[in-house]
Structures are given as structure tokens and as C-alpha cells.
Amino acid sequence: MATVLVTGSAGFIGGYVVQDLLGRGYDVVGLDNLSKYGPVARSYDEHPNYRFVEGDARDTDLLSELLADCDHFIAGAAMIGGISYFHTYAYDLLATNERIIASSCDAAIRVFRAGGRLRKVTYLSSSMVFESTDRWPSVEGDERRVAPPLSSYGFQKLAVEYFARAAWDQYALPYTIARPFNCVGVGEGRALGEVEVLSGNVKLAMSHVVPDLVQKVLKDQDPLHILGDGSQVRHYTYGGDLAAGIVTAMEHPDALNEDFNLSTAESTTVLELAELIWKKIKGQDEEFRYVSDDPFQYDVAKRVPNVDKAQRVLGFTADTPLETMLDEVIPWIEQAVTDGRI
Structure with a gap:
């Protein structure tokens, strides 16, 4: 081969x-x-x-x-x-x-x-x-x-x-x-480096939106901080x-x-992603609460x-559906948070 x-x-x-x-x-x-x-x-x-x-x-x-x-x-x-x-x-x-x-x-x-x-x-x-x-x-x-x-x-x-x-x-x-x-x-961990980036009371992993949203919900951030108004479209x-x-x-x-x-x-907005993660971790009966932080300069509206x-x-x-991805990612992030890797 x-x-x-x-x-x-x-x-x-x-x-x-x-x-x-x-x-x-x-x-x-x-x-x-x-x-x-x-x-x-x-x-x-x-x-x-x-x-x-x-x-x-x-x-x-x-x-x-x-x-x-x-x-x-x-x-x-x-x-x-x-x-x-x-x-x-x-x-x-x-x-x-x-x-x-x-x-x-x-x-x-x-x-x-x-x-x-x-x-x-x-x-x-x-x-x-x-x-x-x-x-x-x-x-x-x-x-x-x-x-x-x-x-x-x-x-x-x-x-x-x-x-x-x-x-x-x-x-x-x-x-x-x-x-x-x-x-x-x-497979993502906290990026090595001297700079810390805060979103509300949670230090970001400086990686990607999914692990950062998951860790914020797992750490009981309420309301959940998202960048911008959440209308950004991603695949x-x-x-x-x-x-x-x-x-x-x-x-x-x-x-x-x-x-x-x-x-x-499949297109998904950041707000839809955030609510889906919130409900998966906290349950369907927990009201989804969020606040919008100022977006970064190059936070593209649509990809x-x-x-x-x-x-x-x-x-x-x-x-692979987004829900299936999250069913794999959330337990992994939860363990990473427990271990102090994120």
C-alpha cells in the first residue's frame, strides 16, 4: 500500500x-x-x-x-x-x-x-x-x-x-x-500560549465555537455569552x-x-447551535438564556x-447530523473540563 x-x-x-x-x-x-x-x-x-x-x-x-x-x-x-x-x-x-x-x-x-x-x-x-x-x-x-x-x-x-x-x-x-x-x-485542547481570552466569566480554549460553547454551559455560565447576535451562519x-x-x-x-x-x-446559526448545546446539557425544560458580547472584527456573518x-x-x-456530533463531543469536553485540559 x-x-x-x-x-x-x-x-x-x-x-x-x-x-x-x-x-x-x-x-x-x-x-x-x-x-x-x-x-x-x-x-x-x-x-x-x-x-x-x-x-x-x-x-x-x-x-x-x-x-x-x-x-x-x-x-x-x-x-x-x-x-x-x-x-x-x-x-x-x-x-x-x-x-x-x-x-x-x-x-x-x-x-x-x-x-x-x-x-x-x-x-x-x-x-x-x-x-x-x-x-x-x-x-x-x-x-x-x-x-x-x-x-x-x-x-x-x-x-x-x-x-x-x-x-x-x-x-x-x-x-x-x-x-x-x-x-x-x-481532540481539541486548550491552545498553548500566554494570552487569555475571556467570554463572560469563562476563559476560552482559543479553539472553535463548539467546544467553547459546550465548556461555558458545562461551567454553568448563565446567561450564556455568545459573540454578536448569534445570526452568523455556519456549516x-x-x-x-x-x-x-x-x-x-x-x-x-x-x-x-x-x-x-x-x-x-446544512446551515446553522450560532444562536441555534448555542440553544441546541444548552438543551442537550441542561435539559429541554431549562429556559435558554443568553447575552450578546461584542463580536470580533472578522466574525464573518455567513459562510x-x-x-x-x-x-x-x-x-x-x-x-453526520449536528446532534450526533454533539452527542460525541459533549462527553469528551466534559471529561476534558474535569481533567483541567479545557
Whole structure:
């Protein structure tokens, strides 16, 4: 079976991707510098087809060495987090992630041109490339037609896609771009860092909206603090579904030099999400109470994807219901809160 290098393998989406690859019989090499969460235990750590390397994706020589024996490269390493995270670290996100993507492409080009086994790079982008859109749903290609993102994170993720296409244009390095929307799942912890972000009386995990809302309800925040008026529209997509879409895009012959929105087709407002979490934890009879905090500057009002291309080309559908995701996530967050990890 083929061998896949996954950078950012200890990250949130990376963990799901490694699990999916191993389930399909691939040999997997994971690379991560453990800078966000520190050491993370995974169920597959001792899997015979998995090898973890602690290292930095900005190290081009290390990446080249690892890629020399790989057939595929899933370039997922990045500083990444929820809205509070990419406001707090606006410059670091841009500078670090640019160095990571440049190093990733340099190593892949080096190995590919040397006649190695590498067939293709699958790049992980983000729905934030559509941050400034004024048209919905966002279709593949809109990221090059609408205004560029205003946040440094969204702008850098758009740059990832330009790196992918430029490496093909100049060096014929094959690519696929996978564009996840609002991942929900287990595996997130409190991000390492010196900055604390408060929402009411609760310190945010600086990750994503679902774990932050869950922990606030579990810690009996009443009324519940939400950012803005709660009308923001998102497409919350299960991590296992996203991983399946990413790996399918990696291996599908018709995905060559294509980009795909990977997402559930279901829209949910932040207020609907908050009430659903409240009711699941507190019960249906407990009145839902909330207050609105000032939103962050780049809290996008609407992120709605068109998912037709992924369905048509890849046969991929993200169909795990939000309630099912929460039934998995809430107990995990509850244990993490008990253990002091969030």
C-alpha cells in the first residue's frame, strides 16, 4: 500500500485524517512540532503502519527526507484555531504559515523533480478564503473572483491555494486543494500560549465555537455569552466526514489539480447551535438564556458552501447530523473540563 506523509498530524483535523488513512490500509508518517496543544495521545499511536516524527514543517530538509519514501503528501501543518485564536495571533499566523507552506512546496518540488515516489500534494485550505464574499453559496472559483479575505488567517489560506497552483504552473507538481468548513469533533485542547481570552466569566480554549460553547454551559455560565447576535451562519461538519473527504480527494483520479469545498450542506446559526448545546446539557425544560458580547472584527456573518462539486466528482457527502456530533463531543469536553485540559 502507498505511504502518506501528513504534516500537522497531531492537530485537530490531522488526527481524523491519520485515522482515516490507517483505516484504508495506508502506511502513514505523521509530522508535528506539538506547538499548539503539546503532546497528544491518540488511539493509533502504536498502530504498526503509523510512524510519528516530532519536527517542524518549516524544516525543508526534514520534509524532503520524509517525502523521499512517500507516495502522497497531505500538507496540513499550520497555526490554526477559532476566531479568538486568529485575532490574538494575527501576525504569527501569517508569518509562520507562510514559512510552512513555502517549505512544504520547496520539499515537494525537490523530491518530485528528483524522480521520487511522490505523486501529488493535497493541500488543506479553509472556508475563510471566502471571508469577503457577497454571494452565497460559495462555489469553487469564487475565491479568485470575490474580494480577498481581510483577516491575516483567511488571506494566508488563500495564499496556500496560490502556492499549490504556482507549483503546478512552474514545476508541474500535481495538487488537490481540500477546503474544510467548520470542523466539529473530539481532540481539541486548550491552545498553548500566554494570552487569555475571556467570554463572560469563562476563559476560552482559543479553539472553535463548539467546544467553547459546550465548556461555558458545562461551567454553568448563565446567561450564556455568545459573540454578536448569534445570526452568523455556519456549516458545522464532522471531523470524520472531513477526513473521509480529504483522503478521497487525495486518492481520486478526477481530483487532480482540482479544488473542493468539503462540508455538510446544512446551515446553522450560532444562536441555534448555542440553544441546541444548552438543551442537550441542561435539559429541554431549562429556559435558554443568553447575552450578546461584542463580536470580533472578522466574525464573518455567513459562510455557506456549494457542495455539488465534491458530490459529483468525488461522490463525497458529509452527512453526520449536528446532534450526533454533539452527542460525541459533549462527553469528551466534559471529561476534558474535569481533567483541567479545557
